[in-house]
Amino acid sequence: MAQVVARSSVNYIRKYSYFLLEELAQSAARSPNVAYCEIKDAQGRILIRAENTQSSSTTETPDKAPPLLIVSSPIIPDTIDAHGLSPLPEAAALSGEAQSGSAPLLPSPADKLSATRQKVTTSSPPPSLGTVEMGMYLSPLNSALIKRASQMGLMLVVFLLFACVVLNLFLNTLVVNPVRSLAQLARDISNRKFRTLPPPEREDELGQLTNDFNTMSTSLKELYDDLERKVQERTERLSLANRQLRIAFARERELAEEAAQANKAKSRFLASMSHEIRTPLNSILGMADLLWETRLTHDQRQYVDIFRNAGENLVGIINDILDLSRIEVEEMPFECISFNLRQTIDDAIRISAHPIFRKGLDFGVHIPPDLPENLIGDPKRIRQILLNLFGNASKFTNRGEIELTVESTLEPRESGLPMAFLHFKVRDTGIGIHKDHHETIFDRFTQADSSTCRQYGGTGLGLTISRLLCERMGGCIWLESEPGKGSTFHVQLRLECAGVETPPVRLLEGKVALALYPKELTAGSLCDLLSGLGATCNTAYSFEEAEDCLRRHTIDLLFIDEQLPIDQTCLLSGIADRQNNRARTFRLCSRLMNDNEVHACGCAMLQLPVLRGSLLNAFSQEGAIRPVAFVLPPLETAPASGEQDEQEKQGGQGETAQTTEQSSPTPLPGQTVAGSELGAVSGPYDTASGETVGGTVGTVHGASSDANTGHGTGTGTETDTVTGDHTVPRLLIVEDNESNRTLLELYLKTIPHHASFADNGEQGLLLLKNGEFDLVLMDVEMPKMDGLTATRLIRQFENETGRRRTPVAAITAHALPEHKADSINAGCDYHITKPLKKKELLALIEDALKRPPAAADA
Numbered sequence: 001m002a003q004v005v006a007r008s009s010v011n012y013i014r015k016y017s018y019f020l021l022e023e024l025a026q027s028a029a030r031s032p033n034v035a036y037c038e039i040k041d042a043q044g045r046i047l048i049r050a051e052n053t054q055s056s057s058t059t060e061t062p063d064k065a066p067p068l069l070i071v072s073s074p075i076i077p078d079t080i081d082a083h084g085l086s087p088l089p090e091a092a093a094l095s096g097e098a099q100s101g102s103a104p105l106l107p108s109p110a111d112k113l114s115a116t117r118q119k120v121t122t123s124s125p126p127p128s129l130g131t132v133e134m135g136m137y138l139s140p141l142n143s144a145l146i147k148r149a150s151q152m153g154l155m156l157v158v159f160l161l162f163a164c165v166v167l168n169l170f171l172n173t174l175v176v177n178p179v180r181s182l183a184q185l186a187r188d189i190s191n192r193k194f195r196t197l198p199p200p201e202r203e204d205e206l207g208q209l210t211n212d213f214n215t216m217s218t219s220l221k222e223l224y225d226d227l228e229r230k231v232q233e234r235t236e237r238l239s240l241a242n243r244q245l246r247i248a249f250a251r252e253r254e255l256a257e258e259a260a261q262a263n264k265a266k267s268r269f270l271a272s273m274s275h276e277i278r279t280p281l282n283s284i285l286g287m288a289d290l291l292w293e294t295r296l297t298h299d300q301r302q303y304v305d306i307f308r309n310a311g312e313n314l315v316g317i318i319n320d321i322l323d324l325s326r327i328e329v330e331e332m333p334f335e336c337i338s339f340n341l342r343q344t345i346d347d348a349i350r351i352s353a354h355p356i357f358r359k360g361l362d363f364g365v366h367i368p369p370d371l372p373e374n375l376i377g378d379p380k381r382i383r384q385i386l387l388n389l390f391g392n393a394s395k396f397t398n399r400g401e402i403e404l405t406v407e408s409t410l411e412p413r414e415s416g417l418p419m420a421f422l423h424f425k426v427r428d429t430g431i432g433i434h435k436d437h438h439e440t441i442f443d444r445f446t447q448a449d450s451s452t453c454r455q456y457g458g459t460g461l462g463l464t465i466s467r468l469l470c471e472r473m474g475g476c477i478w479l480e481s482e483p484g485k486g487s488t489f490h491v492q493l494r495l496e497c498a499g500v501e502t503p504p505v506r507l508l509e510g511k512v513a514l515a516l517y518p519k520e521l522t523a524g525s526l527c528d529l530l531s532g533l534g535a536t537c538n539t540a541y542s543f544e545e546a547e548d549c550l551r552r553h554t555i556d557l558l559f560i561d562e563q564l565p566i567d568q569t570c571l572l573s574g575i576a577d578r579q580n581n582r583a584r585t586f587r588l589c590s591r592l593m594n595d596n597e598v599h600a601c602g603c604a605m606l607q608l609p610v611l612r613g614s615l616l617n618a619f620s621q622e623g624a625i626r627p628v629a630f631v632l633p634p635l636e637t638a639p640a641s642g643e644q645d646e647q648e649k650q651g652g653q654g655e656t657a658q659t660t661e662q663s664s665p666t667p668l669p670g671q672t673v674a675g676s677e678l679g680a681v682s683g684p685y686d687t688a689s690g691e692t693v694g695g696t697v698g699t700v701h702g703a704s705s706d707a708n709t710g711h712g713t714g715t716g717t718e719t720d721t722v723t724g725d726h727t728v729p730r731l732l733i734v735e736d737n738e739s740n741r742t743l744l745e746l747y748l749k750t751i752p753h754h755a756s757f758a759d760n761g762e763q764g765l766l767l768l769k770n771g772e773f774d775l776v777l778m779d780v781e782m783p784k785m786d787g788l789t790a791t792r793l794i795r796q797f798e799n800e801t802g803r804r805r806t807p808v809a810a811i812t813a814h815a816l817p818e819h820k821a822d823s824i825n826a827g828c829d830y831h832i833t834k835p836l837k838k839k840e841l842l843a844l845i846e847d848a849l850k851r852p853p854a855a856a857d858a
Contacts, residue, residue: 001028001031001034001071001134002071002072002073002132002133002134003073003132005024005025005028005037005039005073005132005134006073006074006075006076006131006132007075008024009021009024009039009075009130009132010075010076010077010129012024013039013041013047013075013129013130014077014129018047018048021039021047021048022048022050024039024048025037025038025039025048025049025050026050028050028134029050029051029052030052031052032052032137032140033136033137033140033141034052034134034135034136034137035051035052035068035135035136035137036049036050036051036052036134036135037049037050037051037132037133037134037135038050038132038133038134039075039130039131039132039133040130040131040132040133041129041130042127042128042129042130044131047130066137066138066139067138068135068136068137068138069135069136069137069138069141070133070134070135070136071133071134071135071136072131072132072133072134073131073132074128074130074131074132075128075129075130075131075132076128076129077127077129174206175206178200178206178210179206181197181210182197182209182210182213185197185213185217186213189216189217189220192224194217194218194220194221194224195217196213196214196217196218197210197213197214199211199214273318277314277318277813278315278318278813278815278833278834278835279737279740279813279834280739281311281314281315281834281835282740282743282813282834282835282836283737283739283740283742283743284311284835285308285311285312285315285835285837286743286746286747286835286836286837286838287743287746288304288308288311289308289837289838290743290746290747290838291304292304292305292308311835315835317461318815319815321461322815322816323461323465334378334381334472334473335377335378335379335380336376336377336378337376337377337378337379338374338375338376338498338499339374339375339376339377339379339498340373340374340379341371341372341373341374341375341379341382341420341422341495342367342371342373342612342613343373343379343613344379344382344383345367345383345386345404345406346611346612346613347383348383348386348387348390349365349386349390349404349609349611350607350611351387352386352387352390352391352394353590353607353608353609354590354591355391355394356390356393356394356402357590357591357608359394359397359398360399361394361397361399361400361401361402362400362401362402362519362520362521362522363401363402363403363521363522363525363608363609364401364402364403364404364521364522364524364525364609365403365404365525365609365611366403366404366405366406366525366528367404367406367529367612368406368407368408368532369504369532369533370408370501370503370504371406371408372408372410372420372497372501373501374497374498374499374501375420375495375496375497375498376495376496376497376498377473377493377495377496378473381469381472381473382473382493384465384466384469385424385466385469385470385477385491386404386424386426388462388463388465388466389424389426389466389489389491390402390404390426391462392462392463392489393426393427393428393430393487393489394428396428396430396431396487397428397429397430397431397486398430399429400428400429400430400486401428401429401519401521402426402427402428402429403425403426403427403428403521404424404425404426404427405424405425405427406422406423406424406425407422407423407425408420408421408422408423409421410497410501411494416496417496417497417498417499417500418497419494419495419496419497420494420495420496420497421492421493421494422491422492422493422494422495423490423491423492424490424491424492424493425488425489425490425491426488426489426491427486427487427488428486428487428488429485429486430486430487431483431484432481432482432483432484432485432486432487433479433481433482433483433487434481434482434483435481435482438478438479438481441463441479442463442464442466442467442477443464466491470491470492470493473493474493474494475491475492475493475494476491476492477489477490477491477492478490504532504533505533506533506534507533507534507616507619508530508533508534508535508557508619509534509535510534511534511535511536511556511557512535512536512537512538512553512554512555512556512557513527513530513535513536513537513538513555513556513557513558513559514537514538514539514540514546514549514550514553514555514557514558514559514576515527515530515537515538515539515540515559515588516539516540516541516542516543516545516546516558516559516560516561516564516572517539517541517559517561517588518541518542518561518563520539520541522588522608522609523539523541524539525609525610526559526588526609526610527539529610529611529612529615530557533612533615535556535557538553538555543564543568543572546560546572547571547572547575550572550575550576550579551575554579554580555576555579555580555583556580556582556583556584557583557584557586558572558573558576558583558584558585558586559585559586559587559588559606559610560572560573560585560586560587560588560603561587561588562587562588562589562590562591562605566601569587569601569603570601572585573585573601573602573603584604584619585601585602585603585604586603586604586605586606586618587603587604587605587606588606588608588610589605589606589607589608590608604618604621606618728752728753728754729751729752729753729754729774729775729845729848729849730753730754730755730756730771730772730773730774730775731748731753731754731755731756731773731774731775731776731777731845732755732756732758732764732767732768732773732775732776732777733755733756733757733758733776733777734757734758734759734760734761734763734764734776734777734778734779734782734787734790735757735758735759735777735779735782735811736759736760736779736781736782736783737779740779740834741757743836744777744836744841745757747836747838747841747842748841750838750842751842751845753845756771756773759782759783760782760783760784760785760790761778761782761784761785761786761787761789761790761793762784762785762790764776764778764790765785765790765793765794765797768794768797768806769797772803772806773806774806774807774848774849775806775807775808775809775844775845775848775849776794776806776807776808776809777809777811778790778791778808778809778810778811778828779810779811779812780810780811780812780814780819780823781812781813781814787810787812788810788822788823788826788828789826791808791810791823791826791827791828792826792827794806794808794827795827807829807830807848807851808827808828808829808830809828809829809830809831809832809844809848810823810826810828810830810831810832811832811834811836812831812832812833812834813833813834814833815833819831829848830844832844
């Protein structure tokens with residue numbers, strides 16, 4: 001528009017026709033989009049200014065003047081017609097104040113300040129007549145631009161939608177539909193619907209993929225059909241095998257039931273055989289013990305010793321067979337109780353020491369002073385394993401030494417008390433075993449070779465039992481051996497500690513000891529024990545060495561071999577006393593010694609091997625240390641069935657030292673049985689008053705001889721009597737075997753007693769109803785009425801009449817734990833397994849007499 005006005009005003013300026021210029025400017029300013037129109041001369045002076053009065057009336061105040069677009073165009077007289085309209089000049093936004101009416105020739109200062117103008121001039125070749133400047137409102141322009149842009153955007157959206165529709169149709173036809181068909185084909189193949197698509201007409205990637213899918217579907221169908229055929233064949237074979245397996249399983253179940261019945265029959269057979277063998281053995285061994293107490297010649301004692309050992313060996317074999325049978329059928333009970341490990345080891349050593357020393361062997365024991373003592377486990381089975389290993393070493397070692405080494409390690413746990421890892425090593429210098437037989441010797445009834453069995457005897461069950469016991473307790477056992485170099489048996493066990501272990505007490509701290517013993521291992525073991533208690537120990541292997549040591553050192557504790565001559569013993573003891581008046585002398589004895597045995601020189605006696613308990617008790621008695629709270633167990637213990645007992649003449653029977661069953665009276669829970677032999681009454685026994693008078697033991701009155709009537713009289717001897725209560729015990733003996741009755745009668749000859757005999761339970765029940773007794777010795781297997789039935793009727797009679805409870809001891813050849821449970825459930829107070837020892841019978845009577853009278857159970 002500025003160019004049009006500039007082209008029209010050329011002639012008016014040339015002719016100085018200001019009226020027409022003003023009319024031209026006003027006509028241009030009347031446009032609704034024009035705010036004002038100015039025509040300037042060549043020097044830039046405003047010739048004409050016209051403002052849009054209509055728009056200015058509606059415009060805002062000068063403070064809010066709308067932005068304007070300033071457009072200028074030069075007035076060129078020569079080139080306008082030739083070149084036409086010049087390009088649209090650049091715009092700049094100005095703020096101006098609308099003017100009404102005609103503009104003055106020169107703009108007012110207010111007009112110049114009302115808007116900031118950005119002038120855009122067109123290229124104008126000189127000379128120029130002037131310039132046309134027009135102020136254009138931006139709002140209409142913006143509205144027009146927005147409208148045009150909206151129209152263009154709408155057209156673009158329509159175009160894009162149309163393009164998408166066309167593209168979608170194209171892609172569906174070329175890509176999506178073929179891919180969807182392939183996906184459906186894949187799903188059908190996965191569902192085992194093997195089909196193919198029509199052959200494609202295209203040869204691009206999708207066409208090739210379709211062909212590949214068709215080929216894959218065809219191959220899979222063939223494979224599936226082949227697999228189905230094979231599965232059908234296998235199913236038929238499996239069905240046949242399953243039917244055969246069910247038949248075999250039914251047969252196996254029948255065989256298992258038959259095996260269980262056979263095991264029960266075997267157990268019954270073994271129990272019956274044990275009963276039948278133990279019954280005559282009871283008489284044989286009992287008579288041998290009684291005969292051993294009489295005056296015999298050397299040859300006679302040798303003969304008695306032979307058949308005593310033979311009887312003990314036979315009992316050991318029976319016990320081993322019973323133990324093996326019970327372990328195999330998992331009927332042997334395993335305890336999980338708190339026990340003293342050192343006491344258990346000492347028991348096994350004490351039982352096995354005598355046969356080892358009797359063969360002239362050196363016996364060493366090495367137990368660490370910090371050995372954890374309070375553990376949880378089965379002490380009987382641990383002792384049985386050690387007894388078997390000691391017996392095995394003693395049997396196959398004719399000269400040399402046997403050594404026990406115990407090692408322990410505490411393994412801490414995240415919670416609770418630690419675990420004790422125990423390692424037992426039993427070493428001997430015996431014949432040794434070739435490495436090819438290291439595993440086979442643990443098999444039942446197996447030894448290294450047949451010549452070993454002929455030379456040393458045995459059944460080969462001891463090591464088998466030991467291995468089974470180790471495995472049942474979660475441990476292991478193995479052997480290290482070479483022929484001619486001896487053997488070492490290793491046993492490892494892991495047991496839980498029962499309490500917090502306290503550090504070992506060094507009771508002999510600062511004391512000096514001297515051990516005189518000719519064998520190095522025994523002397524070394526004693527020194528290790530003394531060193532663990534805090535003493536300084538010296539060893540001597542001859543009288544001269546000991547004398548020299550005594551003259552050079554002040555000795556507090558002196559240990560001398562019993563085999564040293566009396567004069568030399570007294571000399572050494574005297575030297576020690578002169579140097580130290582508080583010195584104590586002990587003699588080391590490898591034989592079985594009597595209780596409280598004292599040497600002529602005043603020396604106390606110590607049993608070899610010296611154990612910690614016996615040593616501390618001896619020190620307390622001799623005043624070498626303050627009394628300690630330590631109780632030494634009896635020399636002869638009474639292991640349960642299947643365990644090895646101490647035997648004077650044990651030489652190591654079978655593969656191991658056989659586990660002979662001690663016929664110890666087994667009380668009910670809460671009761672005890674005296675474990676030591678009965679001492680002698682200090683004075684004569686008055687049969688009238690039942691009191692001890694003084695002097696020697698008098699005649700004993702009792703009942704015994706007539707088996708048919710069950711009454712009779714007998715006499716006693718001047719030997720052992722029952723201590724404690726000095727009333728004459730009234731005994732009822734119910735036994736059907738005449739030999740056993742005679743044996744019991746002979747056992748009882750040495751104590752004051754009144755005894756009544758019965759052949760069966762029926763007679764025994766009648767005698768008890770007609771009289772009162774202090775103890776009933778009841779056989780279990782008897783005709784007419786067995787002992788357990790008789791015991792039940794006795795308890796019933798006591799309950800009905802209110803009579804006091806009479807102790808009943810079941811004397812039986814049945815050795816299994818279930819038999820003991822049957823006896824206790826029937827009402828017996830004790831369970832004694834044959835063969836019965838004299839000392840055990842006397843201990844039983846003593847315990848029964850010490851029990852306070854008890855009323856019958858309500």
